[in-house]
Amino acid sequence: MATQKKQRVCVIGCGPAGLCSLKHLSLQSDKFEIVALERNLWPGGLWNYTDMTGKDEYGIPVHSAMYKRLKINLPKELQEFPGFPYPSDWVSYITRDQCLEYLNDFMDFFDLRKYIKTNTLVREVRPITATDKTQWSVTYSDIRKLGETTEEVFDAVLICNGHDSSPNMPDIADMEKFEGKIIHSRDYRHIESFAGQKVAVLGMHYSGEDIAIQIMEKAKRVYACHRRQTMSPSFPESIIQKPTIVRMTERNAVFADGTEAEIDALICCTGFKYKFPFLQEGLIDIENERVTPLYKHMVHIDYPSLVFVGIPKQWNHFPHIHEQSRVAVAVLDGTAPLPSKEEMRKESDDEYLRLLEEGKPLRYAHFFGDGDRQWRFNKELAAWAGIEPLPPVMEKLNDFVMLERFNNLLGFNQMCYKITGPDSFEIIEK
Known part of the structure; x- marks a missing residue:
C-alpha cells in the first residue's frame, strides 16, 4: 500500500x-x-x-x-x-x-x-x-x-x-490641530512618560481602565473619556470621568457634553483593526x-x-x-x-x-x-x-471574576483562585 x-x-x-x-x-x-x-x-x-x-x-x-x-x-x-x-x-x-x-x-x-x-x-x-x-x-x-x-x-x-x-484610531474633528501628544495604547510603555501632565484617556475597556489607573500615579490630572453606561463603583474618584471626545483644539479636548479641558496628551485606548x-x-x-x-x-x-x-x-x-x-x-x-x-x-x-x-x-x-x-x-x-x-468551571469562574473586577477594580487582581474540579473552584490565600 x-x-x-x-x-x-x-x-x-x-x-x-x-x-x-x-x-x-x-x-x-x-x-x-x-x-x-x-x-x-x-x-x-x-x-x-x-x-x-x-x-x-x-x-x-x-x-x-x-x-x-x-x-x-x-x-x-x-x-x-x-x-x-x-x-x-x-x-x-x-x-x-x-x-x-x-x-x-x-x-x-x-x-x-x-x-x-x-x-x-x-x-x-x-x-x-x-x-x-x-x-x-x-x-x-x-x-x-x-x-x-x-x-x-x-x-x-x-x-x-x-x-x-493595527490601531483603530478614532476620527475626532480637528485632531490634527492638537499641539500635544497623541498616541494609541499600542505605543504606551511607561507611566513616567506622562509625569506632571494632564492626560485624557479615551476608551474605558480593560486597557483604558488599567492605563488610566497607572498613569494617575505620576500625571497631574487624568480624564477618563468613555461612552459606558456604568463604571465600576470603585473607579478612582481622582480620575475625572468625561463623555467621549468630539473635537480637539490646539490645547484642549472638547467633550460630547460641550465641556472642554486643557490637556497635554491623549491616549487612545480604542481597540484594534x-x-x-x-x-x-x-x-x-x-x-x-x-x-x-x-x-x-x-x-x-x-x-x-x-x-x-x-x-x-x-x-x-x-x-x-x-x-x-x-x-x-x-x-x-x-x-x-x-x-x-x-x-x-x-x-x-x-x-x-x-x-x-x-x-x-x-x-x-x-x-x-x-x-x-x-x-x-x-x-x-x-x-x-x-x-x-x-x-x-471555566464559565463559572469567568462570571465570578468579571463581577469581582466590576465591584473591586483596584483590588480584583490581588485575588487568587484554584480550580478544584470540572465544575468547581475556590478562592485561596497566597
Missing part, C-alpha cells in the same frame, strides 16, 4: 495561536509537514515586550502592545492551555514576563522551536488553484535581507498573526470589523485550506485558541467535515443577522465578550470536531 503524502502546512505567526496550532499539528507528524513563520526574533507574539514603538531597526512596524507594568486581566486559571498548567506557586494574576516564560516552556515541552523560522516577514499568500485542489504560494523575506524573497508552496495555511497590532497585509488582494473582505467569507470565524468558505485561528475578540484567549487549533487540524485531516459552500455562507450570514437583530453594533461580528457567547461557540466547535468542550 502506498504511503499517504503528508500535507505541507504553513503557520503564520507564533504567538499563542500559532504555538497551539504547531502543537496539534506536530502531534500528527505522520500527516503534516510543518513550517512556521514568525517576524520577531523570538516566538511569543505580542508577549515579547520591547521599549520600541513605531518601527524597529529594520523599518518593520513594532506590533507589540505590551507595556512595562502589564499584568494579565484574567487569572491564569482562565488563561492557560488545557493540559499545560502554569506553575502552581504563581499567583493568579501574573505579569507579562511570566506569561512569556510560560509560552517558552510550552514551546520547549512540545519541541516546537524546530518548526519556526524567526525574523521572517511574510510578503504574500496567494492561492494556486488546480483542477482538483488549491495549494498556496507563500512568499517571505528575512527581515535583515528585505531585498531577497523566498517562495514555498503549501497544501494549507493557518493564519495566526493576531489582531492586537483586523489586518492581514500579506493576503492576496480580494482574498478576504473586512467591513465593520467583520472578516468574510469565514465559516465559524475560522475557515475560508471558498478556500477551506486557509484557516484562521484567533479571530474572536474579548474571550478567554488561551483556552479557546487551544480548542480552535484542535478544530483547525481536524478540518485539515477531514475529521471535522465541512458543509457545502452555500450552507457555510448561509450559516455565517444568519449568525451575523441575529446579532444585528439583537441590537449589537455592526462591528460585533467577532466580539465574544457578551453573555455566554464564547461558551456556546466552544460547544459548537467541540461538537463539530468531535472533541471535548472546555469544562463548565
Whole structure:
C-alpha cells in the first residue's frame, strides 16, 4: 500500500495561536509537514515586550502592545492551555514576563522551536488553484535581507498573526490641530512618560481602565473619556470621568457634553483593526470589523485550506485558541467535515443577522465578550470536531471574576483562585 503524502502546512505567526496550532499539528507528524513563520526574533507574539514603538531597526512596524507594568486581566486559571498548567506557586494574576516564560516552556515541552523560522516577514499568500485542489504560494523575506524573497508552496495555511497590532484610531474633528501628544495604547510603555501632565484617556475597556489607573500615579490630572453606561463603583474618584471626545483644539479636548479641558496628551485606548497585509488582494473582505467569507470565524468558505485561528475578540484567549487549533487540524485531516459552500455562507450570514437583530453594533461580528457567547461557540466547535468542550468551571469562574473586577477594580487582581474540579473552584490565600 502506498504511503499517504503528508500535507505541507504553513503557520503564520507564533504567538499563542500559532504555538497551539504547531502543537496539534506536530502531534500528527505522520500527516503534516510543518513550517512556521514568525517576524520577531523570538516566538511569543505580542508577549515579547520591547521599549520600541513605531518601527524597529529594520523599518518593520513594532506590533507589540505590551507595556512595562502589564499584568494579565484574567487569572491564569482562565488563561492557560488545557493540559499545560502554569506553575502552581504563581499567583493568579501574573505579569507579562511570566506569561512569556510560560509560552517558552510550552514551546520547549512540545519541541516546537524546530518548526519556526524567526525574523521572517511574510510578503504574500496567494492561492494556486488546480483542477482538483488549491495549494498556496507563500512568499517571505528575512527581515535583515528585505531585498531577497523566498517562495514555498503549501497544501494549507493557518493564519495566526493576531489582531492586537493595527490601531483603530478614532476620527475626532480637528485632531490634527492638537499641539500635544497623541498616541494609541499600542505605543504606551511607561507611566513616567506622562509625569506632571494632564492626560485624557479615551476608551474605558480593560486597557483604558488599567492605563488610566497607572498613569494617575505620576500625571497631574487624568480624564477618563468613555461612552459606558456604568463604571465600576470603585473607579478612582481622582480620575475625572468625561463623555467621549468630539473635537480637539490646539490645547484642549472638547467633550460630547460641550465641556472642554486643557490637556497635554491623549491616549487612545480604542481597540484594534483586523489586518492581514500579506493576503492576496480580494482574498478576504473586512467591513465593520467583520472578516468574510469565514465559516465559524475560522475557515475560508471558498478556500477551506486557509484557516484562521484567533479571530474572536474579548474571550478567554488561551483556552479557546487551544480548542480552535484542535478544530483547525481536524478540518485539515477531514475529521471535522465541512458543509457545502452555500450552507457555510448561509450559516455565517444568519449568525451575523441575529446579532444585528439583537441590537449589537455592526462591528460585533467577532466580539465574544457578551453573555455566554464564547461558551456556546466552544460547544459548537467541540461538537463539530468531535472533541471535548472546555469544562463548565471555566464559565463559572469567568462570571465570578468579571463581577469581582466590576465591584473591586483596584483590588480584583490581588485575588487568587484554584480550580478544584470540572465544575468547581475556590478562592485561596497566597
